Every structure is written in structure tokens, then in C-alpha cells.
Amino acid sequence: xxxKEETLLWIAQxxxxxxxxxxxxxxxATIIYAVQGGLTAAEILGRTRGNTAWLAFYSIFVLxxxxxxxxGLRSVLMEWLGWRGRSRDRVLLGLSVVLAWMGMRAxxxxxx
Amino acid sequence: MWKxxxxxxxxxxxxxxxxxxxxxxxxxYIQRVLDPTLAYRYACRVGMCGSCAMTVNGEPRWTCRTHVxxxxxxxxxxxxxxxxLPVIRDLVTDMSGFFDKWARARGQFKPSRTKKDDVARVRPxxxxxxxxxxxxxxxGCGVCYAACDVVSWNPDYLGxxxxxxxxxxxxDERDAGRIERLRAVAGDAxxxxxxxxxxxxxxxxxxxxxxxxxxxxxxxxxxxxLRGEL
Numbered sequence: 389x390x391x392k393e394e395t396l397l398w399i400a401q402x403x404x405x406x407x408x409x410x411x412x413x414x415x416x417a418t419i420i421y422a423v424q425g426g427l428t429a430a431e432i433l434g435r436t437r438g439n440t441a442w443l444a445f446y447s448i449f450v451l452x453x454x455x456x457x458x459x460g461l462r463s464v465l466m467e468w469l470g471w472r473g474r475s476r477d478r479v480l481l482g483l484s485v486v487l488a489w490m491g492m493r494a495x496x497x498x499x500x
Numbered sequence: 501m502w503k504x505x506x507x508x509x510x511x512x513x514x515x516x517x518x519x520x521x522x523x524x525x526x527x528x529y530i531q532r533v534l535d536p537t538l539a540y541r542y543a544c545r546v547g548m549c550g551s552c553a554m555t556v557n558g559e560p561r562w563t564c565r566t567h568v569x570x571x572x573x574x575x576x577x578x579x580x581x582x583x584x585l586p587v588i589r590d591l592v593t594d595m596s597g598f599f600d601k602w603a604r605a606r607g608q609f610k611p612s613r614t615k616k617d618d619v620a621r622v623r624p625x626x627x628x629x630x631x632x633x634x635x636x637x638x639x640g641c642g643v644c645y646a647a648c649d650v651v652s653w654n655p656d657y658l659g660x661x662x663x664x665x666x667x668x669x670x671x672d673e674r675d676a677g678r679i680e681r682l683r684a685v686a687g688d689a690x691x692x693x694x695x696x697x698x699x700x701x702x703x704x705x706x707x708x709x710x711x712x713x714x715x716x717x718x719x720x721x722x723x724x725x726l727r728g729e730l
Contacts, residue, residue: 392730395656395721466688467653 389477397459404456411449423484443499450491456482501538501559501579506587510578522564523571524552527579540591548703550639553646554591555580560646560693562705578590582646598642598659605662606684609669611641620674631671635664635713637706644700644710656689659712660700663691667713670720679729682721686730 389397410462421444422432465471465480503511524542531538537548542552550569554563557571559576571577585593592699622629644660645651651659658666666685669675685691691714700710724730 389687391683391686391690393723394692395725395730398692398718398723463688463693465651472688494638 390460397462400455401459404452404459407448408456411445411452414445415449433498437500439499443495446495447492450488450495452482454488454492457487501527501578501590502692503535503538503590504589505589506585508579508590510541517568519538521557521568523554523556523561523566523577526568526577527554527563538591540590548639553582553641553643553645553705555582560643560703562641563711565705571628581714583643584648585642586648586650593642595642598645599640599662601662602640602665604679604684605658605666606677607662607665607669607728608677609672610675612674612676622673626673628665628673629670632668632717635668635708635710638664638708639706641705643703643705647699647703649697650693654689654693656694658685658690659693660714663694663717664708664710664713667716670717681723682724683730685717686721686725691721694718 461483462476462480465476501511501513510559513534515526515529518525521725522627524545527538528542529538533682540552540554542564543549545552545564547562550562552563553560555561555572555578556563557567560582561571563579574625579591581587581591581593585595585598588594624630624633625709638661642663643666647717648657648660663666663685666681670678671680675681687693694714696709696715698709698711701708701712721730
């Protein structure tokens, strides 16, 4: 990877971290607020199904995770295991796809 | 006292205490009186040359300006070679990798003027010059490099001293090597690997903050990337 590409990864990680900080606060606050009086599965689905604002929020959340986590693991793998190079980056690209797929599957599962 | 190469071991010596005795005094006493085979390195003895750095009680320090009173524990002091550098013998490390990284970080000044041009007038109070002043007094002792965990995890990492040097040149308005230098210090082996542990800043005997310089490099590389210069 060129210094420019590595710098772009660094920028992507910082930018996704900023998005995640906001998403996590909204996510936790919503959970705490929503379960105050107890909440059934049917009530949850009633709020999330067909709610495009909800889907948009969680899509951004999931994509930010898919960007942020593999870039962080990239450094961890290099520093802890000495694993670097293209094999590591290909595996992490796969992890990013898996995270995005699992997250979007969950979000769409309660939207549709 | 560490004796031997990388596979050596600590040996004990009894050294008389004196007022205002430095760790370098202790090492010198051992070499002159107790064990003439002891290898160590020093030159100025007054904190200018940066050659006498060693690991004292587990922490990297400049030994000529470290009083025994400040570091002694239970009447004993352990002295070893600097971490993160190959040990040649006893307290002497091979510093060539450390200084090679200064070159890799484009630590050489690249003039933007010729001798036919007028002298550059740099305002001492300008923001850039103040940033240079904050980092310029590095004596190249290697204490920050030995203190840095990222260096121990990633042997390619340029390290705090080389990056601090690059930072002082990036902020030098007379220098013409800005973009190639930013390219040299970006990425996995450069400023982006710094975890901001601040061990370098904590240990620097000259009270510099390589961490601040590295953060500055991250900002400059970021701006240059957005401008498409990198």
C-alpha cells in the first residue's frame, strides 16, 4: 500500500469513528428510553417496519462499523501478530463485507 | 550492570556513593576501577551530545544528567543498554538503524534558495517558527526511541525522534522538501502508527514533545491528502 492509501485508511477510520460516536449515543439512548415501560417484540416491529428514517440511521451505523473495525484490526494484527501485507488486507476486506452483510441483514430483518 | 551482548546478563558491582553522583559517574567508576572490559559510550558529560543514554532501573535516561539520588532504590541501581536497538556489547547499542530512520523520514534540510538569494527572514514570533522552536533542541540520544512501544511492535516505525525532526522541517518556511517529506512520514511506518501513548514525551530529557510533532504531521498529511498533493 502507498503512503497515500494508508493515509486514506487513517482518514476513513477517524471519520467513521466520529459517525460511530454519534450513532452509539443515539442507539443507547433510544434503547434506554424505549424499554422504560417494557417492550414486546410486536411493539418493536410495529415501530421499525417500514420506518425509512430508522433504516437509514442503522444503515449508516452498520456501514461505519464495517469501515471502522477492519482498519483498527489491521494495526492490531500488525502489532500483535506481525501479520502485514496483502494477505492480511484481503482477509480484513472479507471481514468488512461480512460485518456489512450481517448488520444490514439484521437491520432489514426488522424493517421489511 | 548489563554485561555481554543481547544474550548477556546483569552483574553486580559495589560502587562508593558520592554527593551529586551521576549514573554516568557510576558506570565510569566501574569501567576504571572494577571492570576495564566494560563497554559504554559518552562524550560531553553535560547533556549536549546525546551519547550516554542507557536504561536505568528499567527506564531510558541520559545518564550524565541523572543523579543517582533520584533513581536509587534499596541502595542499588540497574543499568542496561537502550531498548529497541541491537546491543553491540554491554551498554553500547548499534544506533545506525535509529539514524537511518531520520534519513528515511527526509530529515535533511532541502534549501529553497541559492547563495545568490538574500538571507531568509524568519519572524521568531511566527506560528511556524514557534513550532520549530518547540522541537528543535533534540540531541538524538535515542531515549524516546527506546521508550516507544510502537517501535518494539513495528520495527519499520520511524520513531519519535525521526518524526520530530521531520516536523521541524515541515514547519521550516525555508525548506523545499515538504511534499516528499510528508509522503515519507505518512502511513503504517510513519506518523499514523503513533498511538499517542506519550512515552517519548514523558521520557525526553530535553522536555520536547515528539507526540505533539507527530500529531502535527498527521494534520499536515491530512490537509495535503485532501488537496491532492500527496
